[in-house]
Amino acid sequence: MKIHEYQAKNLLKEYKIPIPKGSVARDVHESLKIWDDMTGIPVVVKAQVHSGGRGKAGGVRVINSREELKDYASSLIGSIIYTEQTGGDGKPVDCILIEEALDIKKELYLGFTIDRSHACISMIASAEGGVEIEKVALASPDRVVVQNIDPLLGLRDFQVIRTLLKTGMHIKIVRKIGAIANALYKLFIEKDCSLAEINPLVITEKDEIVALDAKINFDDNALFRHPDIASLRDYNQENPLEVEATRYNLNYIKLKGNVGCMVNGAGLAMATMDLIKFVGAEPANFLDVGGGATSKMIEEGLKILVSDRDVKVILINIFGGILRCDTLATGVVEAAQHLNIHMPIIIRLEGTNVEEGRRILAGSNLKFTVARDMGEAAEKVAEALRIRG
């Protein structure tokens, strides 16, 4: 789960990591009130969206006057930001963060993430802050220092000091940042993060260390024990169809193609998408109805596929194990009747009670194309697209 920059900074503050003075505004009025309370000029205004690359997209600006703030806030709040990451869909700007501007001497990077291969948390530090750490790692790997953390030991002071010294920081700075690293690690553990990075962590002209920007992601599997974190979720930053899908425990991700697909199992769902691509079409989504899908879930899944205006053809690929083929067939037939679907539906069924399932589909008086295997299903999808052209 992602959260906004301002939410991440509130968490940092809770863990005593210094952040710039500032507040969040949801309209122009609030923006001006914040301006009036700020003591210094200029201020920095940052659009709060779940995407990097806001700066290039016009979502960050240094503001020198009340008037300028009024203009910028009114144009920004309520707008849609299109960054490299968001692509054509963009992200809505519901609020902005207004902060004191700092005199920056140096920008550093400090982050924690999961190292899957070593099955541990690792600390990452670099004296090259302010840019994507992956790009630094690619361009000059020796400028990114990584320390894996033994879960028995936790993060040890000597590791923090060693790591930071290796980035070339001075020992005085290292000791100051050490406390921040420990706090960020504590936050990572206590809140079940999957990523917690401060980028840039800046050294000001006054030699203060401040977290200028922060990105914190959370382990979805651990949200059950963090209601405080779960409540930070901003559904406005997510695709509405995806939000709708979660209501029915459907695992749905919107993509750009025109073949809607519904599959049971994440691996088979990805393989089905890959197959669609293999025969020259583009998947419109990832949709895993899971192993225990009910008729209701199948119906809601189909409804979501149909709601997607890009979808021209639907492919249902089910390998019945626990989810029996007859249950699936019943669900599909009922849904199709309710929804009055006008596009071709190709269904491939295999596994438990497959004969019964096929019989239900055949006896439904609805036009389904039934495929015998994945290969045939893919061909029929391609064919249907050619016909609809």
Add this chain to the structure above:
Amino acid sequence: MKIHEYQAKNLLKEYKIPIPKGSVARDVHESLKIWDDMTGIPVVVKAQVHSGGRGKAGGVRVINSREELKDYASSLIGSIIYTEQTGGDGKPVDCILIEEALDIKKELYLGFTIDRSHACISMIASAEGGVEIEKVALASPDRVVVQNIDPLLGLRDFQVIRTLLKTGMHIKIVRKIGAIANALYKLFIEKDCSLAEINPLVITEKDEIVALDAKINFDDNALFRHPDIASLRDYNQENPLEVEATRYNLNYIKLKGNVGCMVNGAGLAMATMDLIKFVGAEPANFLDVGGGATSKMIEEGLKILVSDRDVKVILINIFGGILRCDTLATGVVEAAQHLNIHMPIIIRLEGTNVEEGRRILAGSNLKFTVARDMGEAAEKVAEALRIRG
């Protein structure tokens, strides 16, 4: 370090472990105010002293009326309690704990301690609460269940459940106590305890679980990182000479014999005490001046030995390593001049600069008996005692 019951209970409360309603009073007036604020009768009054066995010694009483409380509080506060553990010195009662009385259905034991042999913390539980757990362990070892805790894993729920089930508790009670066990373990770790026990942990007639009495000791080596805990130390409960010794970084423990001894090194100090006993006398104290003792420390050490009215003879046993014998000799000579000591002092010196040290002692015009080795020193102690008879 030890703390009072009421302080331990405050810590339990901080960790959300249920304790009886109650307050501490330092005089009769406060006691009566607490009575007036209490809603139920009777109440239980408990003398706050650093010793077990208060009940037998008259330090715990159930009180049914305001008048009764007034009498008991005025007799108890300011008195000295003599228990099996305190022996003849007793402990002063500076305050009393006044608590609601509970309807007790069952008394259990729950504690955490360090298992030195396995180098871990261990949880100890028993359905036989209210008596010393060591006595239960001796009488019926199978009624005391121990769970060692792997520091990588911490205390796991399944271990708590398993341990408590093994004591014969019902699963419903087990789940309730599980939360208390986790909280107590957290307290143990976070506050660097050496012992944290709730005894008895009671089940009331209403099936509530309450910590009726608690004993928490702390690792002296970790107090530097717990100023809040260090501030709980009650010097009034300690021997005044011992308190005085700590001011000079001297490691002093008052005992019952008449041979005062001053030694460098804890092991040699114990061996010197044992030697005194071996020749038929009794050590009056343990005093380790450490490896880096200064002349000042030596002087203060001697001062403490002389202040002990039981001491008839003094034995100084120094094996010079880092602490050079000439430093020691200078310190002893200066101290003896200042203090005007009238009892025999037997000095045994060995190690670095021993010849110089002996020369200083010999040239001092003070009457020291110098021994060549530990054996001779012990004999001379015995002889001096015979003479003083």
Add this chain to the structure above:
Amino acid sequence: MSIIIDENTKVLIQGITGNEGAFHTRQMIEYGTRIVAGVTPGKGGQSLEGIPVYNTVQDAVQDKEIDATAIFVPPAFAADAIIEAAESGIKTIVCLTEGIPTIDMITVYHYIKSKDCWLIGPNTPGIISPGKCKIGVMAGYIHRKGTVGIISRSGTLTYEVVDQLTKMGMGQSTCIGIGGDPIVGLRYVDLLKMFEEDEDTDAIVIIGEIGGTAEEEAVQYYSGHMKKPLVAFIAGVTAPEGRRMGHAGAIISGGRGDAKTKIKVLEEAGVTVVKNPAQIGQAVFHARQVRV
């Protein structure tokens, strides 16, 4: 022969009285798995399908000889269940539970490493040695006894592959799901070693997917250590970056773990990588032909 489990494997079910646990216990018994005990704290003394239920794993192992355990407990308690099994000396631990927090699994992973046991999963459909033993939730009937070993990060995609193989007359020695989470117990490398040494396995299929570097690590072992033919499929060529594709572990992040890189690394090492998921069976058939 088969790896890890066979007809003699005696199995415990942790969480036997829950819905999932009870359902799959019945399914496994039906398949012929020798289930000897179950555990649910507080339900010790009961029984299910004639199988005795104990309060703790320790109680169960004191009473019964147990080789393997299947864990069907909710995510919040599953890490504990794995540790309890490992601490009690059970050799093979299969954790079916999906949704265990990653930080819990870090601790579990390191603890397991210090013990004489192995963990399959979590978030796995389980393991099956067809005709001998099934510890998991897969539909048993699609499998046939045979000589192809399968290692997969996926559930239904594995059924798909098994189905393709079975229909082409190629049975399986053992099919094992290593789990779809970021941190799992046994990895490709461990299982490749076992299959390489297993007399009754003559070809191995890896069903990988995006996320992490498990497939890349597998290749490092493959090159130079293995003689048996290896066929691989990597799901997620069309998956976008930064999105969790169903499995907690199926995510491309920071430019790492994408399918194209994995396919490239595998192919460079000489592994047959199938692009069309409908043709995995054929690819295995071909790989075995070449070898024979």
Add this chain to the structure above:
Amino acid sequence: MSIIIDENTKVLIQGITGNEGAFHTRQMIEYGTRIVAGVTPGKGGQSLEGIPVYNTVQDAVQDKEIDATAIFVPPAFAADAIIEAAESGIKTIVCLTEGIPTIDMITVYHYIKSKDCWLIGPNTPGIISPGKCKIGVMAGYIHRKGTVGIISRSGTLTYEVVDQLTKMGMGQSTCIGIGGDPIVGLRYVDLLKMFEEDEDTDAIVIIGEIGGTAEEEAVQYYSGHMKKPLVAFIAGVTAPEGRRMGHAGAIISGGRGDAKTKIKVLEEAGVTVVKNPAQIGQAVFHARQVRV
């Protein structure tokens, strides 16, 4: 021969620029110990007595061959220093620091166990193989090269015993202080094994004290595994219960760890236990005579 350290041991000093560290570094050099490097974070690049100082242990081991380290850092940082040394692959770690919190040492103990190294201490005077190498704070000159091995929980009491031995003409192969804390690295048992195998050791002295069950564990090994004569002294017969006698580990608690029990257990196993600390030398002399 000697155990653990000899004339070839190359030694690092952690905390070399502190008062204690610098003083004892000079003392050790004077004794002939081969000190090759020091560590103090932030002082890398400096030198002390011609010995290069590094920022981290990792830096030091990359630059120099190092067999052992002596830790002279304050209690709050000492656990970290031990872990840093172990992580960097140093085989022999001697921690002189007194006052490390017990809970820190629990973690250290378990970490050390998983590494190929051993820890002496903490709260130890160190280890000396007379005439060859001294890593510690003991006065070197009282020792003589010889064939008696000493294992002790105490500092000055060990000097006392060494002095008695030396004056009676009995030199020492290696004298090692295992440390006075509740949790220490190498224990009597580990060292008894080494001494039993050491060709140049013909008798062993254990200097124990109240607290814990280390001496009792030593006996379990002694019975049946050892042929060399063993003499023991247990300090603290007159120590009261519940009081910490100087050393953090020297405390009788809950009726456990008293000297009388230890002496009883040792004597029952056939170990010569000396009651009079002034006569330990004589007892060793006698024990060796009997054997010869």
